[in-house]
Amino acid sequence: MKPTDIKGLQKRSRDMHVTRITPNALIVTSRSNMQLQYIVTVERDKRQGTVIRARCTCPWAQHGGAACSHVLAALHYLAAQQQRVVSFWLDAEDARRQKHRVLTLKTNDGDVFITSRPMQQAG
Numbered sequence: 001m002k003p004t005d006i007k008g009l010q011k012r013s014r015d016m017h018v019t020r021i022t023p024n025a026l027i028v029t030s031r032s033n034m035q036l037q038y039i040v041t042v043e044r045d046k047r048q049g050t051v052i053r054a055r056c057t058c059p060w061a062q063h064g065g066a067a068c069s070h071v072l073a074a075l076h077y078l079a080a081q082q083q084r085v086v087s088f089w090l091d092a093e094d095a096r097r098q099k100h101r102v103l104t105l106k107t108n109d110g111d112v113f114i115t116s117r118p119m120q121q122a123g
Helices: 006-013 069-081 092-096
Strands: 016-020 025-030 037-044 051-056 084-089 101-105 112-118
Touching (some): 006 069, 006 084, 051 069, 084 092, 092 101
Antiparallel strands (some): 016 025, 025 037, 037 051, 084 112, 101 112
16 A cells, blocks of 8 residues: 655654664664664665665555655665655656656555655755
8 A cells, every 4th residue: 555645754754763784674763662663675676776665564564555654764764875865756747847866666556756866965
């Protein structure tokens, strides 16, 4: 099940703590309840460099949910490691309108689109 409120999930994902445990696996912890930790795996499709597949161990994801706030938090973290900022969109046209690089998060119920832009330097 694809989320309907991607901007709300994106906002919530910013309040999570992410720790990388392997190149493709991250632990995402809620800042409001440090006992809730989920493992997120993220893989880039080797054939299509702009396609990303991600899975989470949270209850929503285990019941068919895709692109949960934990996955978004992990993708924010990975982008920041490359000095980039990401935003999430449910519609491909909305993503393309941003005039930034567009990646696709594949889900079973349709795609979520990710725009990626360089992080602005403080100055």
